[in-house]
Amino acid sequence: MDLSAIGAVFDRTGADFARLAPHLWDPIGRATVDIVAVKPGDRVLDVCCGAGGSALPAAAATGADGRVDAIDLAGSLLAVGREHAAVEGLTHLRFIRADATAWEADPYDVAMCVLGVFMLPDMDASVGRLTRLVRPGGTFAVTTWAAGALENFGVALSDTIHHERGTEPGSPASRDSVTKIATERKLGDWLTGLGLTGVTVSRVPLTLTVTDDLAWLLVTGSGFRGMLDGLEPAAVSRVRDNLLVTLRERGISTLDATTLVGVGRR
Template sequence: MDDPLKQAKAKAAATYDAAADHFDDEPLSFWERIGRRTVARLGLRAGDSVLDVGCGTGASALPAAHIVGRDGFVLGVDLSARLIDRARSKATTCGLTNMEFRLADMTELGYPDSHFDAVVSVFSIFFVPDMEGLVRELWRMVRPGGKLAVTTWGPRIFEPAYSLWLEAIKRERPDLHSAFNPWDRITDIESVRNLLRNGGVMNAEVTAEEGSQPLLSAEDWWTIALGSGLRWTIDQMGPEAAARVKTDNVQWLSENKIGSIETNAIYAIGNKPF
């Protein structure tokens, strides 16, 4: 598989299928919190139609469905079959019949121009090499007067635990160590603004917001690793190396009485002119 886009898609699908068991655990409640914060910025109305790409288990799709009501509709798509299954289950539990979740590729949806009142991408835009091209495609599907929401990580994601994680990975498996992650391309306001501008979204409202996730115990950090994009590395290194990395991380966090990690986010809203 020498196509960079195919590689990125395959890795994302495998990672989040594996992470699905922990995706909705309490230490990862930042998914739901940031999803709701994104939707709150959209100003959705009853009857709106919404597309949520990289929807996960519905952190932004579910609150959107509550807002648009029975006359509206929310479509969530994701490459992870296991996350989609969980999203469907949550929608059923909430009694939401105005939404649908599909296993689909956000780069190949092919809906007509101006098809949705709002398009949402929370922590998904950076999974493709050509982010500008994806912004352009999502923007194409927004109707005049509608909105595009793109949310990504801010600086210092998961610190101080993440630097500790990288150091341990470098010791155990240098071949798996990387100080760069896909989201590192857009972790400041100007980078996000430039991304949207280069994708055809002019004058987007871009806001950085600090956040933190409490750690009730140091073990919570490992749950976060298992339920996030770090899961791929854990599975690649094997159980023995993973156990040593876990021990190293958990012991340091416990000894230093670390009670939270940073979950800073950047929110961008593009308003499509009539």
């Protein structure tokens, strides 16, 4: 799947992405900004920014003397981010529809990508290019899913959808990229291999209690939504009902949403 197709999937999450944000995207974004230690006056690039889970706290941290460029391809999510920025008076935060693999700008003090690098084409080359948008001595950060995060839920959803479609489960194209950086050691070694120095990796635990509403919101308000493409409304309704049954049958009452935040210097 190319970037424009991925952007279209997240565009369709729209309001559901925003409803999921307080449970998932916002706490992960805030934790990233805290670990990165964004400072007043910093120029920040937030790649794959979504609706602003990390861009909004980054802009609060930089203050009006700083600047945050938040880029994504999902226009509906950028619109939500702009609304929040206006309410909070963050005039130095710009939400911009742009391709991360082609973005050019003067060097930043900080660049970060929260839960997005594994969706970029040729992850190594794309992220290597992004690191060069940071000034010498500046900070580059990546947040990714820890090994096992959302795994039981993802398997239950995949099994349910493939049962509905009458197809065999397969592995998503981004899975290899996720696995490549899914432990502290792997993420640290990968960032060091991209030329960053002083790399540290922090584990950020997050556990969500499964309710019927939250379980389905995780499907419709995240990249999982793409798995529903091509299904008629009646089929989607059956997937929802069967997913909830499957989660109960498998005893999945909580979701592990642990992330890893890797930070290095250019």
